[in-house]
Amino acid sequence: MFWAIAAVALFAAAFVTFWPLLRGKSFWQPAALALLFLLPAGGLWIYSNVGTPEAIDLPVAQVGQHPGGAGGASAEDIDAMIDSLRSRLTRTPERLDGWVLLARTLKTLQRYPEAREALEVAHGIAPDDPLVMVELAEARVFTSADGRIDELSVAMLERAVELDPSQQKGMWLLGIASAQAGDDAFAVSYWESLLQQLEPGSTVAQSVQAQVNEARARMGMTVETPVEAPVATASEAAPAVAAAVEPPAQSVGDAGSASPDTVTADWSGTDVRVLASDAARAAIPAGAVLFVVVRSPGPAAGPPLGVRRIADPQFPIELTVSDRDSMMAQRPISLESEVQLQARVSLSGSPAARPGDWQSAAVNVALDAAGTVELRLDQRVE
Secondary structure (H helix, E strand, O other): OHHHHHHHHHHHHHHHHHHHHHOOOOOOHHHHHHHHHHHHHHHHHHHHHHOOHHHHHOOHHHHOOOOOOOOOOOHHHHHHHHHHHHHHHHHOOOOHHHHHHHHHHHHHOOOHHHHHHHHHHHHHHOOOOHHHHHHHHHHHHHHOOOOOOOHHHHHHHHHHHHHOOOOHHHHHHHHHHHHHOOOHHHHHHHHHHHHOOOOOOOHHHHHHHHHHHHHHHHOOOOOOOOOOOOHHHHHHOOOOHHHHOOOOOOOHHHHHOOOOOOOOOOOOOEEEEEEEOHHHHHHOOOOOEEEEEEEOOOOOOOOOOEEEEEEOOOOOEEEEEOHHHEOOOOOOHHHOOEEEEEEEEEOOOOOOOOOOOEEOOOEEEEOOOOOEEEEEEOEEOO
């Protein structure tokens, strides 16, 4: 039925277009008559081979409604539509759009194991497609026993956001994964990067801000922007993930119990100047994010003591690192006598280092040392 209606519509449009050439005898009349039939046929052929004809038999708008509800298809009809789409995909298994359509439909019906299988096929067809990687990682969460985001899913999400920084669901899930790993500092960085892409004041932005506030509260930091929107509405950014994946409870008191014995008295901060080499300046695009990370010195790269985040940096940059940059109020930077400073520019906005980012050498500095510490961005992350 669809093809008949489409053919008639295309023919009618072509007829109206070429009517001035058809009604009178002219040199162009034979060409117009030929185009009258060729254009509709060409349009149908293009849609059949380039478009998504599978969607014709699968009214996704109805699938989202309760089966059997008013205006919705019955469960039997939906199953028949899905079976029809699967049958088409057995004949054309290389159709990436068809597998994604099938997976999203199954996910809407909460048939997550089947959705994951479809997305694994899609991932095999297009292993570097950011959308497929994010959707597959989410499906893996839905089918996991404990709702946790495993290492393979994190790797896919990081790769997806690296290829396409606008993958908002990917940023959201990476924040969830960081929170699950007990790294609220990185979770906040991911979600703050996501907030830069959202409309200020929107429901989704309020929900993400609520997650940022909760993570900051777990770290003992002051919540600067109170929000009234319930956290559950974050499902608009990543369907059902907010309910399915809960960040682990973290005792701030326990985190501060491992404090070193040395406390640097009267430390007002360390002055830092961040420079960039000519190669780094040429490679850093607008919209990149600078992270100045403070860690305890030593070979083990543990969670940061503090992080300063600067969007769209303009070099050179001068700043003062102080206890205000501490990730936890109970674990201020001033508890250390010596710290390690490093600067890194993230091209994707992610707090995790990725190939293509530019970073400085790590510099150890005593908190009671005078002068300005220079961090030069001249190392490209491979």
